[in-house]
Amino acid sequence: MTKSPLWRSQICEQHLHNNLFDIRVIDELSSTNDYLLDEVKHRRIATPSCIVALNQTNGRGRQGRRWLSDSKNSLTFSVNYLFNRSLTESTSLPLVVALAIYDALNALHIDDIGIKWPNDILRQQKKLAGILVECANRTQHSSELVIGIGLNVGKNDLLQENVDQPLADCTNTEGVSPSREELLAVLLNHLSLYFKVFDEKGFHQFKERWLTHCLHFKQQVALTLPDGSTIEGLHEDILEDGSILVRHDATQSVFHSGEIRLRSIA
Ligand code: BTN
Secondary structure (H helix, E strand, C coil), X not given: XXXXXXXXXXXXXXXXXXXXXXXXXXXXXXXXXHHHHHHHHCCCCCXXXXXXXXXXXXXXXXXXXXXXXXXXXXXXXXXXXXXXXXXXXXXCHHHHHHHHHHHHHHHCCCCCEEEECCXXXXXXXXXXXXXXXXXXXXXXXCEEEEEEEEEECCCCHHHHXXXXXXXCCCCCCCCCCCCHHHHHHHHHHHXXXXXXXXXXXXXXXXXXXXXXXXXCCXXXXXXXXCCCCEEEEEEEEECCCCCEEXXXXXXXXXXXXXXXXXXXXX
16 A cells, blocks of 8 residues: 555554455546556456545546546545456446445445435435446456446535535534545445355345335436436336336336436436
8 A cells, every 4th residue: 555645554454354455545546447447458457456546637437427536535446356247247236336335334324325226326315426337358257347436525615616416425414524544444345245245146135235225216217318318207126237127108118227317306
């Protein structure tokens, strides 16, 4: 880990249990996903690793969006993992990552959190964390994935001014949040365990708990599809591949991608 005065490795180490990942902390990177994808694709990194950028200058979000963060109040990192599953058998991994984040934050007593399909972590219905899963290498029976996580740790008014959606952070009612080091350790503990279980057993091991923490299960949702059209209906289920089952216009449809708008925050 880095000797950067901005990162207290001993706090992180103190909270790590059964961690699979070699942790490397770098003062500044454009994007931890870009960095790790390049390392893994070129086989410079072959074991599970975690790259943390204390300052990420060009973070990427889902669907080509940007992910803004700052050097004091954000946690931005990526991990890589080789799954013994083809890429098509790994499509529900982002949902498992969302559950790992949910459980890690819950263990740190950060309350009022929920999951919005497929993998947004909301707090009081505002965005708290984002997940970007990308493929570095694949074979017929395996997929080596890079999983990037961005988490708003402390309150940042400047960041909010530059983002077009309401942001949440990890602070409690006294305005105090866990340190980035402790957050990372607890997140890695959960990811280590959940990746192993997902690899061996698949999404059905997680489905029930995912649905329990989903903000819109059995509720009316508006789903904006990649072509820009919107479907309104009842969220009825989540399938093994991570797709969502919606009842609308007297029929049931399965959607693999799209953006959910909750009625309550529409
Ligand atoms: C989203 O759009 O919700 C996903 C955001 C993912 C952001 C994280 S921050 C660390 C990693 N590096 C990136 O460039 N993106 C991900």
